[in-house]
Amino acid sequence: MSLLSASSNPAPAIAEPPVPATDWAVKVEHLVLTYKTTIEKKPTFKKALVRLGRRQRIVREIQAVRDVSFETPHGAVLGIIGVNGAGKSTLMRTVAGILPPTSGRIEVHGRVSTLLALGVGFKGDMSGRENVVLGGLAAGLTKEQLAQKYDEIAEFAELGDFMDMPMRTYSSGMFGRLAFSVAVNMEPDILLIDEALSVGDARFREKSFEKMRELCSSSSTILLVSHGLNAIRKLADEVLWLHQGEIAMRGEATEVIQAYKRFLDVRESDIADDDV
Amino acid sequence: MSTIAERRDAGEFASEVHVYEPHKVGLPPLGAYLTQLWGRREFAVELARSDLRSKHYNTAFGQIWLILNPLLLGLVYFALVQIIGRRGGSMAALAHLLLALFTFRLVSTSISQGARSVVGGGRLILNTAFPRTLLPLSSVLTCFMLFLPTLGVYAIVHVAAGLPVRPEILWGIPIIATMVVFAAGVAMFVAAVQVYFRDLTSFLRYMLRIWLYLSPILWVAAQVPEKYKPLLYLNPLYPPLTALSEAVNLGITPPARLLLLSFAWAVAALVVGGLFFISREREFAVRL
Numbered sequence: 001m002s003l004l005s006a007s008s009n010p011a012p013a014i015a016e017p018p019v020p021a022t023d024w025a026v027k028v029e030h031l032v033l034t035y036k037t038t039i040e041k042k043p044t045f046k047k048a049l050v051r052l053g054r055r056q057r058i059v060r061e062i063q064a065v066r067d068v069s070f071e072t073p074h075g076a077v078l079g080i081i082g083v084n085g086a087g088k089s090t091l092m093r094t095v096a097g098i099l100p101p102t103s104g105r106i107e108v109h110g111r112v113s114t115l116l117a118l119g120v121g122f123k124g125d126m127s128g129r130e131n132v133v134l135g136g137l138a139a140g141l142t143k144e145q146l147a148q149k150y151d152e153i154a155e156f157a158e159l160g161d162f163m164d165m166p167m168r169t170y171s172s173g174m175f176g177r178l179a180f181s182v183a184v185n186m187e188p189d190i191l192l193i194d195e196a197l198s199v200g201d202a203r204f205r206e207k208s209f210e211k212m213r214e215l216c217s218s219s220s221t222i223l224l225v226s227h228g229l230n231a232i233r234k235l236a237d238e239v240l241w242l243h244q245g246e247i248a249m250r251g252e253a254t255e256v257i258q259a260y261k262r263f264l265d266v267r268e269s270d271i272a273d274d275d276v
Numbered sequence: 277m278s279t280i281a282e283r284r285d286a287g288e289f290a291s292e293v294h295v296y297e298p299h300k301v302g303l304p305p306l307g308a309y310l311t312q313l314w315g316r317r318e319f320a321v322e323l324a325r326s327d328l329r330s331k332h333y334n335t336a337f338g339q340i341w342l343i344l345n346p347l348l349l350g351l352v353y354f355a356l357v358q359i360i361g362r363r364g365g366s367m368a369a370l371a372h373l374l375l376a377l378f379t380f381r382l383v384s385t386s387i388s389q390g391a392r393s394v395v396g397g398g399r400l401i402l403n404t405a406f407p408r409t410l411l412p413l414s415s416v417l418t419c420f421m422l423f424l425p426t427l428g429v430y431a432i433v434h435v436a437a438g439l440p441v442r443p444e445i446l447w448g449i450p451i452i453a454t455m456v457v458f459a460a461g462v463a464m465f466v467a468a469v470q471v472y473f474r475d476l477t478s479f480l481r482y483m484l485r486i487w488l489y490l491s492p493i494l495w496v497a498a499q500v501p502e503k504y505k506p507l508l509y510l511n512p513l514y515p516p517l518t519a520l521s522e523a524v525n526l527g528i529t530p531p532a533r534l535l536l537l538s539f540a541w542a543v544a545a546l547v548v549g550g551l552f553f554i555s556r557e558r559e560f561a562v563r564l
Contacts, residue, residue, distance in 0.1 A: 035559065035562045036559075036562075037562050037563060038563070042474045043472055043473060043474060044473055044474050044475040045473040045475050045476065045479070046475055048473065062562075093402075093561060094296065095296075096404075096405050097294055097296050097405035098401075098402070098403075098404070098405045098561050099558065099561055099562070100296060100297075100298060100299050100304065100558050101296055101297065101298055102298060103298055104298075105295065105296070105297050106294075106295070106296040106297075107293065107294070107295050108293070108294040108295075108296075109292070109293050110292055111292050112292075112294070112405075114403055114404060114405075115403070116402060116403050117399050117402035117403040118399055118403070119399050119400045119402065119403025119404050120403075121399065122396075122397055122398065122399040122400040123323075123326070123327075123330070123396075125330040125331075126326050126327075126329075126330050130326045130329070130330075133322060133326075134319065134322060134323055134326065134400075135400065135403075135404065137316065137318050137319035137322055138316065138319045138400055138404045138406045138410070139404050139406065140315070140316060140406070142318070143318060143322075166330070179403075189292070
């Protein structure tokens with residue numbers, strides 16, 4: 001926070017949304033999330049034994065989210081911005097129920113669909129079709145629901161015959177397109193998206209944008225993490241700026257983005273707005 | 277298109293309410309967890325089925341291989357035992373070896389595939405909230421599906437050896453069930469440990485091989501000197517494999533002691549493995 005107070009930002013504009021409690025889609029109260037992880041990418045027993053001899057410790061405690069509270073009404077788009085390691089992805093995973101909170105409470109009203117990692121395609125030997133079904137079943141949909149949605153998903157992803165090919169034959173763009181298509185076509189009440197707008201080519205990006213707008217108009221709530229400030233500005237009703245696990249600022253999109261850019265010390269430019 | 281107020285008043289959003297709070301004593305509420313696990317069982321079944329399809333076990337040659345592979349393995353071990361033991365091979369001995377080997381493989385492949393299940397499902401774990409126990413349980417299901425056709429191979433050898441076909445053979449069903457439950461418990465345990473020690477599968481290969489030699493597969497309990505017999509009970513697979521051999525190979529009711537021990541090992545493995553896995557699974561998303 002010291003960094004922030006040193007900058008010339010206006011005072012954080014934290015305003016309570018003017019909606020009764022029943023209208024909340026997501027309500028986060030005093031969320032704290034601390035976890036332990038290793039510095040090693042692939043921890044092994046062999047290395048652990050070697051370390052034991054040297055008495056080294058490589059487990060690190062990370063305070064990813066510190067006392068964060070906010071609520072989002074149904075049908076709103078909440079953009080979440082912040083530098084790398086600010087706790088954005090961890091916050092999203094906690095709202096998705098993937099990481100249980102260390103303390104605090106989260107209430108989520110409605111069916112959640114997530115695009116926090118390219119979860120579809122976790123089995124490279126299996127076809128796109130099989131992966132879509134598996135991803136959907138894991139998320140709690142029934143086979144019947146998936147059968148109804150399947151054509152829509154395949155059509156949106158524009159993969160054609162590739163849908164029946166093993167996913168290890170896909171390019172990274174194709175991977176992303178399919179994952180995005182699954183996430184947005186599940187008729188979610190709440191959609192959690194992490195950095196998904198950078199998926200695919202320019203045309204597909206445009207299309208994903210349109211799809212998100214369509215979801216908003218059908219009263220879906222979206223929590224969107226992105227470094228693409230242009231996308232955030234166009235889509236988000238409200239923006240949450242996270243810094244070192246805390247809310248640095250919350251308020252109207254343009255205002256928060258401007259403050260964030262001042263903090264980052266980047267000038268107005270298309271490059272900065274596309275990917276900061 | 278309905279408005280937010282209309283949808284809210286219709287109770288649409290209330291149909292699914294999730295509340296996430298800190299876990300007490302490292303475990304999520306078990307009742308809710310098990311309900312969710314049962315609710316998403318279709319995922320485990322579909323994952324097992326797709327896994328078999330991706331390995332081409334749905335084709336004619338794939339199915340032939342499925343039978344041929346364990347049969348050839350059984351014949352190799354049989355030849356080995358005959359050469360070392362300098363005995364003339366009998367069909368009854370082959371029948372014992374095949375049944376024990378096939379069921380041991382059911383357990384050992386469940387454990388080795390289960391060990392890889394969580395690390396292999398990394399991206400799904402990072403993206404979706406679901407009971408992670410579905411992943412090792414699905415591996416066990418895959419191995420059980422691969423095990424079923426080998427029973428056909430055994431049946432042919434059983435008849436060819438002139439072994440009795442009596443109702444006592446049906447004891448085989450609960451005995452194999454206890455072995456599957458035992459395998460599921462161990463699979464969950466090793467799947468969780470694999471997240472912390474990625475080289476576990478390399479060690480596991482050797483441990484499973486040693487376990488094979490220490491189990492009554494290439495030998496029978498009667499060949500063990502009396503003073504070493506109590507040691508046999510340290511092997512969790514000794515009671516079910518011996519009981520299975522008595523019930524299915526010989527057609528006699530296995531002693532209650534062996535059945536109870538098989539059951540006890542299965543429950544212990546399921547409780548210890550299951551609770552260990554569930555207590556660790558919240559960490560998987562940050563460790564993968």
